[in-house]
Amino acid sequence: MTTATAAADLRTEYPFVLPRGYVDERGELHRGGAMRLATAKDELGAQLQPKVRQNAAYLSVYLLASTVTSLGSVSPVDPFVIEHLFASDMAFLQDLYRRINQAGNTEADVTCPSCAHEFVVDVAGVDAPGES
Secondary structure, three states: OOHHHHHHHOOOEEEEEEEEEEEOOOOOEEEEEEEEOOOHHHHHHHHOOHHHHHOHHHHHHHHHHHHEEEEOOEOOOOHHHHHOOOHHHHHHHHHHHHHHHHHOOOEEEEEOOOOOOEEEEEOOOOOOOOOO
16 A cells, blocks of 8 residues: 555544534534544644643643534634533543544444344444434
8 A cells, every 4th residue: 555545545534413512602503513633733732722721621622622623514613612512512522532533433332231232333423313
C-alpha cells in the first residue's frame, strides 16, 4: 500500500447522533453531527485556555469544541454550544472522543441480556432504528 493509498483509507471524521440533542436559542433541536480526529495542537491548545487553567473540568469542553466539526445547522460549534449540551449528550461526545482517538473506532461489543447473543453496535448512533 502506498502512502497516498494509506492516507485515502484513513478515516478522520465520524458522524454521530446525539441521544437528546442541542437546543439552540430559537428552540431548534440539533442531533446529527460529526467529530474529527484530534490533533496534538487540539490537545495542547485546550490546555492553554484560561478557563482550563482555572478549572481542569473545562478541558473536555475545549477539546470537543475543536473537534466537533458540525452539529445540525449550528455554526460555529464553539465552547458556548458545548457548555449548553445536556449532560447525557456531553457524556456521549466525551465517550465518542475517547473511542475514536484511542481505540480508533466507534463500535462496542455487546451482549443481549435476554438471549446472551453477542453482537457489535456502533455507539455513534448513525443509522439507528427510527432515525431518518
